[in-house]
Amino acid sequence: MFKKIIVFCLFLGITSCASIPKSTPTLTKDIINEGDAMHQLNIALVNQLFSERRVRLNNFITNSYTPTIIKKYQELLPADLDYKQELPNIIKAIVPVINRKRDSLQDLLLNQQQKIIAGLNSNFIAYAKATSSLQNLINASTKLESAQENALSSIKKLTANKVNFKNIESKMDSLLHKTGLDMGKLLKVEQLIK
Numbered sequence: 143m144f145k146k147i148i149v150f151c152l153f154l155g156i157t158s159c160a161s162i163p164k165s166t167p168t169l170t171k172d173i174i175n176e177g178d179a180m181h182q183l184n185i186a187l188v189n190q191l192f193s194e195r196r197v198r199l200n201n202f203i204t205n206s207y208t209p210t211i212i213k214k215y216q217e218l219l220p221a222d223l224d225y226k227q228e229l230p231n232i233i234k235a236i237v238p239v240i241n242r243k244r245d246s247l248q249d250l251l252l253n254q255q256q257k258i259i260a261g262l263n264s265n266f267i268a269y270a271k272a273t274s275s276l277q278n279l280i281n282a283s284t285k286l287e288s289a290q291e292n293a294l295s296s297i298k299k300l301t302a303n304k305v306n307f308k309n310i311e312s313k314m315d316s317l318l319h320k321t322g323l324d325m326g327k328l329l330k331v332e333q334l335i336k
Contacts, residue, residue: 167280174273181266185259192255196248203244211236 215236219225225232297305 164284167277167284170273170277170280174270174277177266177269177273181262181269184262188255188258188262192251195251199247199251200244203240203247207243208236208240211239 215232219228219232
């Protein structure tokens with residue numbers, strides 16, 4: 143009798159969990175690896191985008207901004223100025239202005255790039271934590287399911303397949319359902335009595 147109770151309790155514990163396909167841990171690992179690769183691709187894409195922006199910025203400084211600055215300085219110079227003699231002084235005055243503008247715009251681009259990458263990294267860290275937890279849960283569930291299968295196989299061997307587990311499971315479900323209904327009725331009676 144005691145042996146049957148132990149077998150029944152083991153069976154109830156074993157059959158109460160949902161089944162996880164055996165390929166799930168591998169599939170989840172593949173999805174995690176794909177997420178890692180996508181993060182690296184996103185970072186590379188942002189870096190490439192800002193690299194292209196720096197090239198465009200340098201082209202703008204060289205082709206548009208510098209000629210405009212030179213023209214403004216020319217307008218400020220007196221008409222009787224000897225340009226050939228004053229050219230080194232003019233260049234000394236213009237180059238720092240151009241360099242400051244280029245540096246400030248490059249810094250702006252760098253700050254934008256760093257903010258975007260920081261956001262991507264922050265999101266990826268949250269994703270990595272969640273997927274790691276999920277992977278651990280799936281691995282644990284798979285190990286538990288394997289242990290359940292081994293225990294069920296041992297129980298079948300121990301009882302020489304004389305115990306009909308499907309029938310026991312069905313009767314337990316019916317008993318639990320009936321008990322739940324009866325408890326509901328008792329609670330209603332208790333409420334009426336109060």
